[in-house]
Amino acid sequence: MRSFTSSLTLVVASLFFSLFTKGAPVEPAAAISKKAGVTSRYVFAHFMVGIMANRQSAADYDTDMQLAKATGIDAFALNIGTDSYTETQLNYAYESAAKNGMKVFISFDFNWYSPTADIAKVGNLIKTYAGKPAQLRVDNKVFVSSFNGDGLNVAAVKAAAGIDTFFAPNFHPGQTASAGAVDGALNWMGWDSNGNNRAPKASSNVTVVQGDDTYKKWLGSKNYIAPVSPWFSTHYGPEVSYSKNWVFPGDLLWYNRWNEVLKLGPRFLEIITWNDYGESHYIGPLATKHTDGK
Numbered sequence: 001m002r003s004f005t006s007s008l009t010l011v012v013a014s015l016f017f018s019l020f021t022k023g024a025p026v027e028p029a030a031a032i033s034k035k036a037g038v039t040s041r042y043v044f045a046h047f048m049v050g051i052m053a054n055r056q057s058a059a060d061y062d063t064d065m066q067l068a069k070a071t072g073i074d075a076f077a078l079n080i081g082t083d084s085y086t087e088t089q090l091n092y093a094y095e096s097a098a099k100n101g102m103k104v105f106i107s108f109d110f111n112w113y114s115p116t117a118d119i120a121k122v123g124n125l126i127k128t129y130a131g132k133p134a135q136l137r138v139d140n141k142v143f144v145s146s147f148n149g150d151g152l153n154v155a156a157v158k159a160a161a162g163i164d165t166f167f168a169p170n171f172h173p174g175q176t177a178s179a180g181a182v183d184g185a186l187n188w189m190g191w192d193s194n195g196n197n198r199a200p201k202a203s204s205n206v207t208v209v210q211g212d213d214t215y216k217k218w219l220g221s222k223n224y225i226a227p228v229s230p231w232f233s234t235h236y237g238p239e240v241s242y243s244k245n246w247v248f249p250g251d252l253l254w255y256n257r258w259n260e261v262l263k264l265g266p267r268f269l270e271i272i273t274w275n276d277y278g279e280s281h282y283i284g285p286l287a288t289k290h291t292d293g294k
Helices: 002-022 058-071 086-099 120-132 155-160 208-219 253-264
Strands: 042-048 075-081 104-107 142-148 163-167 184-186 223-230 232-236 244-248 270-272
Touching: 002 086, 058 075, 058 086, 086 104, 086 120, 086 155, 104 120, 120 155, 155 163, 163 184, 184 208, 208 223, 208 253, 223 253, 244 253
Parallel strands: 042 075, 042 270, 075 104, 104 142, 142 163, 184 223, 223 270
Antiparallel strands: 232 244
């Protein structure tokens, strides 16, 4: 049942991607890929590298790359932590992306990296992968993003990387006073919430559109990465030491959100996610090789 749902979701996504990218009647998925000179809009999908420890070669990424490209996704945002296998899996992902005509970029997960202590490490990783053929470049700069990371010294990271970097992290307007140091920003909240990462209530409902407005006001003329997600539900019990038992309203979220994005017309959007199986908001196939059993 899950694989059927994922396949159906991919088909629906193809239709919306064509509208978003072309601003014209729906075209076949094969015709969706962004053509030079037609548009500078980009569709990303968040990809969890941390659950890929069992992948043995670049070939293990080929199915993901091929499906995403056929669907109209321009690049994977490769979410990485500090696991011992991170660079091995990054190498495989970059190699597969290059072979399959996809683009990728690093999204540093600051649940694991320190925004104060890991500046040199982050900068060095940006530099290490910047020259690879599959690295996404925007405005002739190496594109980089994050999950969380407020408090990070962006200028210091760029200096440590030593290259022109288009840095568009998941900073938060309420935690980072000014957007002056970034080139853009990702809003992760693709679901209505209570404003504190829980399901909304009648007395407290922050919509995704309100999140769009908050980010756009904070960013000014800078680039916004709008979130798009089908749903979000997760349950972790006594096997973990933290509370993670959330259900956000889904219902018509996927359909309604794409219509909101079509009206918004952002330069970038990010699908949350391709393969975060533990949070149920994946649109890629569950059958691809991974270690997340939750």
